Amino acid sequence: MAGAARATHGMEQREVGRQQVFDTIRAAGRIARIDIARQTSVSPATVTAITSELLAAGLIEEIVPEDREGAKRGRPRVALKIRGAAHLLAGLKIADRAVTVILVDFEGQTVAEYDQPLPHPVMSPAEMVGLVEAALDGACKLAGRSRTEISGAGVGLSGLIDARNNFVHWSPNLDARNVHLGRMLSEALPCPFFIDNDANLVAKAEQLFGEGRNTSDFIVITIEMGVGMGIVIDNRIYRGERGCGAEFGHTKVQLDGALCRCGQRGCLEAYVGDYALLREANIRSGAAPEEDLSRLYARARRGDAMAQSILDRAGRMFAMGLANVINIFDPKLVILSGEQMAYDFLYSEAVLARVRASVVQVDAPLPEIRIHEWGDLMWAKGAAAYAMEGVSALTIKGLAMNET
Numbered sequence: 001m002a003g004a005a006r007a008t009h010g011m012e013q014r015e016v017g018r019q020q021v022f023d024t025i026r027a028a029g030r031i032a033r034i035d036i037a038r039q040t041s042v043s044p045a046t047v048t049a050i051t052s053e054l055l056a057a058g059l060i061e062e063i064v065p066e067d068r069e070g071a072k073r074g075r076p077r078v079a080l081k082i083r084g085a086a087h088l089l090a091g092l093k094i095a096d097r098a099v100t101v102i103l104v105d106f107e108g109q110t111v112a113e114y115d116q117p118l119p120h121p122v123m124s125p126a127e128m129v130g131l132v133e134a135a136l137d138g139a140c141k142l143a144g145r146s147r148t149e150i151s152g153a154g155v156g157l158s159g160l161i162d163a164r165n166n167f168v169h170w171s172p173n174l175d176a177r178n179v180h181l182g183r184m185l186s187e188a189l190p191c192p193f194f195i196d197n198d199a200n201l202v203a204k205a206e207q208l209f210g211e212g213r214n215t216s217d218f219i220v221i222t223i224e225m226g227v228g229m230g231i232v233i234d235n236r237i238y239r240g241e242r243g244c245g246a247e248f249g250h251t252k253v254q255l256d257g258a259l260c261r262c263g264q265r266g267c268l269e270a271y272v273g274d275y276a277l278l279r280e281a282n283i284r285s286g287a288a289p290e291e292d293l294s295r296l297y298a299r300a301r302r303g304d305a306m307a308q309s310i311l312d313r314a315g316r317m318f319a320m321g322l323a324n325v326i327n328i329f330d331p332k333l334v335i336l337s338g339e340q341m342a343y344d345f346l347y348s349e350a351v352l353a354r355v356r357a358s359v360v361q362v363d364a365p366l367p368e369i370r371i372h373e374w375g376d377l378m379w380a381k382g383a384a385a386y387a388m389e390g391v392s393a394l395t396i397k398g399l400a401m402n403e404t
Helices: 002-028 033-040 044-056 125-143 181-188 198-209 274-284 293-301 305-329 349-358 376-401
Strands: 060-063 079-082 088-094 098-105 110-117 150-157 160-162 167-170 193-197 218-223 227-233 236-238 333-337 368-372
Touching: 002 033, 002 044, 002 079, 002 376, 033 044, 044 060, 088 125, 088 198, 088 376, 098 125, 098 376, 110 125, 110 376, 125 150, 125 181, 150 181, 150 198, 150 376, 160 193, 167 181, 181 193, 193 198, 193 376, 198 218, 198 227, 198 236, 198 333, 198 376, 218 305, 274 293, 274 305, 293 305, 305 333, 305 349
Parallel strands: 088 150, 150 193, 218 333, 333 368
Antiparallel strands: 060 079, 088 098, 098 110, 160 167, 218 227, 227 236
């Protein structure tokens, strides 16, 4: 028994070492073996053995420098990089009107981009599986590839999601609760699926491609139809024990307040989300119902008192919520992201002044707040990056299994 335990521990150690070396290569883009050893504190001999395994598995490749100046002084240092052709990956962002798909290679280079309209914003789990299948087919057709070539797919979905088990507790896009969506998708389509809350995947995209690069600790707040939050602590996304952490939109700002899509009352989202603002406008207005936030914003800019009061209240509620987040986490950086960043009523100077007034006062600068407006494609890129991580981990685990 003791021997078996030591063997298992040794196998786990080797798997951790492989993952560490692989992650270092991906983060660097191109890197020599000796530099991997220096950055990871893994011995050069072990780095050589691990990279030989990764080369044999086709996950990485060698790059000989084109500039051979200095070759007279010795053999040029060969760099290692991720082999882009090793895997084709998909990232999907399921929104209220469309599914946005991006196909990338194993290096993260874009292969194709595609949008699949939603027939309706709320669907059954089976309908969602069919929607994902159609969206992947459309993206593959555009790229001249086959769906069977996809090694893994990441899916960003709003709601309460247990990412470790690819399990959806609740999503406004589904008409059922407690859905094993990842299992359903993997059974219907020939690849593993990795599902997470869409705000977490925005945080992943910001970490790899956006405002969060080279920042180990930051928070992303997304404001669109709903309100989400992604938390990065020590370069890792924090999800909570049940996968329900960071639900900023469902923090309470009003006792027995407005009805939220989640079924509870007084949530921040019920005052700030697109649907909440339009709902309030339609309740107060005797005219034709508002269906587009841009028109409500334009009315407020023209001096419409009713529109101004709706957006002012949203700004006050948001300032309260944002100040609470800063007081709890004290982050270095806060990124405000999403479609509503096209309108400044949530980050006007008046709103930011309310935030500053409500944050615990110490003799140190407040966290930096950056605005990053982007569309569904960047959310999908975060989902693709999540799939890339998942496929990498499965592949490296497979190398360890081959040893037994």
